[in-house]
Amino acid sequence: MTRILFVCLGNICRSPLAEGLFIDKLKIAGLEHKYKVDSAGTSAFHEGSLADPRTRENAERNGIKLLSRSRPFRKQDFVDFDLILTMDQSNFRNVKVWEPGFVEEIAEVKMMRDFDIQSRGADVPDPYYGGEKGFQNVFDILDRSTDELLKFLEGSSSNQSE
Ligand code: 4NP
Secondary structure (H helix, E strand, O other), X not given: OEEEEEEEOOOOOHHHHHHHHHHHHHHHHXXXXXXXXXXXXXXXXXXXXXXXXXXXXXXXXOOOXXXXXXXXXXXXXXXXXXXXXXXXXXXXXXXXXXXXXOOOOOOXXXXXXXXXXXXOOOOOOOOOXXXXXXXXXXXXXXXXXXXXXXXXXXXXXXXXXX
């Protein structure tokens, strides 16, 4: 079982979409049973909320239904997940602040766009204060990045026990 956590600021725009896209790709590939997938926000501003209506509408137009509810990132996530993928540098730093020292089985923290072949390591731009174009741009970035992420994980996990 590989455990993946997507993290942004509010957990209502970028990370729930990354979660939904990745779960969709797992279903299509018949690999859902091999993964635990979740998302979280470095803030608790929107705790308990569904994804932003603009994110949900854009995702639905692209064939993805988002059902997750916002929850704050917690220190225990370092133990409960193997890989934490942050949407931007600010999320990355905020997650790293919580990283426990000298504990075994600690999640690796990476940037989501380390898996974007078009712009490695860049930020996934925050669409919250922008228009519809921003939401489609985020969708395209996360669609590419989650494709590459799955290829990477399936390529590197073929020798591990499930
Ligand atoms: P997210 O977008 O981090 O992709 O979920 C945001 C959502 C809400 C806020 C900022 C970013 N906010 O300031 O409330």
